[in-house]
Amino acid sequence: MVRNKSVSLFQLRLRKFRRLKRGYYSFLLLFVAYLLSFFLPFIMGYRPIVLKYDGHYYFPAFASYTYDTFGLGRSKVYLASELGQQEVNGEPVYGEANYRELKKQYAEQDQGNWLLMPPVPYGPTEQFLEREGTPPYPPSLSHLMGTDASGRDVLVRLAYGYRVSISFALLVTVVAYTFGTTVGAFLGYYGSWLDILGLRFVEIWGAVPFLYTVIILASIFQPSFVLLVTILASFGWLGIAYYIRGEFYREKNKDYVAAAIAIGEGNLAIIFRHILPNALTPIIAFAPFALVGMISALVSLDFLGFGLPVPTPSWGELLRQAKDGGMQAWHMVVFPLGALFLTLQLVVFIGEAIREAFDPKVFSRLR
Amino acid sequence: MTKPLLEVKNLSIKYPIWGGVLRHKVNEVCAVDDVSFTINVGETLGLVGESGCGKTTVAKSIVNIHRAMTPGVAQEGEILFHTDDGPVNVLELDRSQMRSLRAQIQIIFQDPFSSLNPRMTVGNIIDGPLRLHSGKTASERRERVAYFLERVGLQPEHAGRYPHEFSGGQRQRVGIARALAVQPKLIVADEAVSALDVSVQAQVLNLLQDLQDEFSLTYLFVAHDLSVVHHISDRIAVMYLGKIVEMGDSDSVYKTPSHPYSQALISAVPQPIPRRVR
Numbered sequence: 164m165v166r167n168k169s170v171s172l173f174q175l176r177l178r179k180f181r182r183l184k185r186g187y188y189s190f191l192l193l194f195v196a197y198l199l200s201f202f203l204p205f206i207m208g209y210r211p212i213v214l215k216y217d218g219h220y221y222f223p224a225f226a227s228y229t230y231d232t233f234g235l236g237r238s239k240v241y242l243a244s245e246l247g248q249q250e251v252n253g254e255p256v257y258g259e260a261n262y263r264e265l266k267k268q269y270a271e272q273d274q275g276n277w278l279l280m281p282p283v284p285y286g287p288t289e290q291f292l293e294r295e296g297t298p299p300y301p302p303s304l305s306h307l308m309g310t311d312a313s314g315r316d317v318l319v320r321l322a323y324g325y326r327v328s329i330s331f332a333l334l335v336t337v338v339a340y341t342f343g344t345t346v347g348a349f350l351g352y353y354g355s356w357l358d359i360l361g362l363r364f365v366e367i368w369g370a371v372p373f374l375y376t377v378i379i380l381a382s383i384f385q386p387s388f389v390l391l392v393t394i395l396a397s398f399g400w401l402g403i404a405y406y407i408r409g410e411f412y413r414e415k416n417k418d419y420v421a422a423a424i425a426i427g428e429g430n431l432a433i434i435f436r437h438i439l440p441n442a443l444t445p446i447i448a449f450a451p452f453a454l455v456g457m458i459s460a461l462v463s464l465d466f467l468g469f470g471l472p473v474p475t476p477s478w479g480e481l482l483r484q485a486k487d488g489g490m491q492a493w494h495m496v497v498f499p500l501g502a503l504f505l506t507l508q509l510v511v512f513i514g515e516a517i518r519e520a521f522d523p524k525v526f527s528r529l530r
Numbered sequence: 531m532t533k534p535l536l537e538v539k540n541l542s543i544k545y546p547i548w549g550g551v552l553r554h555k556v557n558e559v560c561a562v563d564d565v566s567f568t569i570n571v572g573e574t575l576g577l578v579g580e581s582g583c584g585k586t587t588v589a590k591s592i593v594n595i596h597r598a599m600t601p602g603v604a605q606e607g608e609i610l611f612h613t614d615d616g617p618v619n620v621l622e623l624d625r626s627q628m629r630s631l632r633a634q635i636q637i638i639f640q641d642p643f644s645s646l647n648p649r650m651t652v653g654n655i656i657d658g659p660l661r662l663h664s665g666k667t668a669s670e671r672r673e674r675v676a677y678f679l680e681r682v683g684l685q686p687e688h689a690g691r692y693p694h695e696f697s698g699g700q701r702q703r704v705g706i707a708r709a710l711a712v713q714p715k716l717i718v719a720d721e722a723v724s725a726l727d728v729s730v731q732a733q734v735l736n737l738l739q740d741l742q743d744e745f746s747l748t749y750l751f752v753a754h755d756l757s758v759v760h761h762i763s764d765r766i767a768v769m770y771l772g773k774i775v776e777m778g779d780s781d782s783v784y785k786t787p788s789h790p791y792s793q794a795l796i797s798a799v800p801q802p803i804p805r806r807v808r
Binding site: 169171172173355415417419421423424426427428437441 | 632648650692695
């Protein structure tokens with residue numbers, strides 16, 4: 164017996180999205196880049212991927228990466244003395260090994276010790292001040308996109324900044340969507356006085372000037388990733404709540420809701436199991452554009468100096484350095500803006516494709 | 531033996547009209563005005579009338595979904611449903627009492643497109659009432675879903691499909707299966723065949739009649755097409771502007787209508803042989 168696999172509306176739309184090449188490939192590109200960005204210490208970093216000393220193998224990048232990133236706590240930073248490094252340029256080394264000097268040392272000693280640095284052997288907070296003059300240094304062979312005003316590699320900071328930007332935007336979007344959807348669903352479903360009061364609250368909240376709030380809060384509290392996510396999400400949910408409320412108003416009068424009531428479903432089940440899946444289409448189509456908004460918001464806040472705390476790598480902060488330097492360093496304008504433009508453009512391509520794939524007129528529920 | 535299953539006594543339903551800055555009630559529309567009728571066990575009462583006369587309002591009132599869907603609606607009078615433990619007034623039940631009664635009163639909707647949730651598989655839709663009322667395990671319920679799908683003329687494999695993969699008539703069968711799943715005593719068919727074309731109408735009507743015999747169902751059959759109602763009903767009530775203007779045996783109302791509105795309704799029924807004198 165042949166059984167046709169049945170497909171839901173969502174699966175149909177997903178298939179359509181895959182057929183829209185520009186959006187789909189943009190999505191793949193950004194997604195793969197984002198996944199790779201979680202392995203950045205192995206591509207760009209100042210700790211060796213593999214190190215052989217005294218017959219033992221060490222994995223300093225991996226060890227400290229798992230320690231930093233996942234808080235596993237069982238890994239460690241290798242001390243200079245452990246790896247046979249006593250002094251650098253005549254001065255004793257304490258704490259972590261200086262791997263760049265260690266590499267030279269191993270090469271000179273020629274005792275079978277060696278280490279393999281990542282392809283781009285610079286860390287996001289490492290300073291390179293050995294060149295003539297004062298930083299920012301323009302692009303060169305060793306630093307393809309130059310260095311910033313503190314002598315840090317721009318390419319590396321851009322790459323790490325990508326992870327920060329996307330993570331930030333995704334997190335804000337998820338938080339704002341979850342909260343906005345819930346509030347909008349309750350307002351739209353219950354209506355009456357809850358809706359009247361709730362909507363007035365949304366209107367008043369929406370009238371609070373966003374930037375001033377951020378500036379005031381940033382001057383009271385030390386801005387942190389979590390605080391910024393909270394602030395942006397606390398303003399981002401308003402529009403979502405509006406959308407969902409409207410959708411619920413439209414959907415709740417349909418017969419399938421009456422049918423759900425007639426079989427005795429509870430209110431929460433009706434809201435979240437029956438109506439919500441039908442109300443999500445507009446905000447799913449809107450999500451990539453929300454992402455664009457959040458990425459830009461973070462860049463602007465960093466640019467204005469109310470963003471993530473230093474020394475977090477960030478695109479807006481590079482632009483601010485360029486501005487503070489009187490726009491002399493062209494590479495600190497062109498490369499961050501280029502990265503920003505490229506990312507936003509790709510996200511917009513995704514958004515267009517999702518919008519087209521989720522067009523309710525194509526797979527209409529009321530054919 | 532005629533035992534009443536449902537008694538509607540002096541039912542009046544008023545919809546509020548909201549207005550003003552604070553959205554208070556400025557006026558009301560009287561959709562149903564002092565309607566009374568009785569449906570006996572095992573019979574089919576046809577409720578006919580033009581659109582907007584209040585017949586759907588009555589139907590939704592019997593399954594008690596106004597309160598949840600339309601805040602501020604005023605329902606006066608009594609809707610007595612005779613359970614095994616004696617009569618209960620549907621309008622006075624609280625949520626949990628009503629929930630336990632819902633297994634006994636089910637509704638089939640007019641629009642087969644909007645009455646099925648487009649994001650749920652047909653199996654899930656029919657499983658809904660079973661999950662809430664039958665207390666059966668998931669695998670037992672799957673068997674019941676398959677059984678009812680077959681019983682309404684679909685195939686058990688259809689359980690995994692979505693409503694948009696079905697035609698209007700098939701969707702209406704899904705709606706019937708959903709109403710049937712918990713084996714209610716009373717099914718309110720709210721314009722159940724009005725949205726279907728004539729040949730499909732006949733199939734669905736015959737299905738409803740077969741099911742009535744098999745599961746000893748009682749129907750309140752709401753429609754605007756008198757010929758359809760005449761075909762399926764034992765008795766007919768004619769509604770006009772929120773009131774019942776005539777009620778009687780199906781044949782007597784159809785053949786010798788007494789109220790001028792009933793006469794007008796009957797003269798509007800299309801004739802298979804147009805030149806024959808009505």
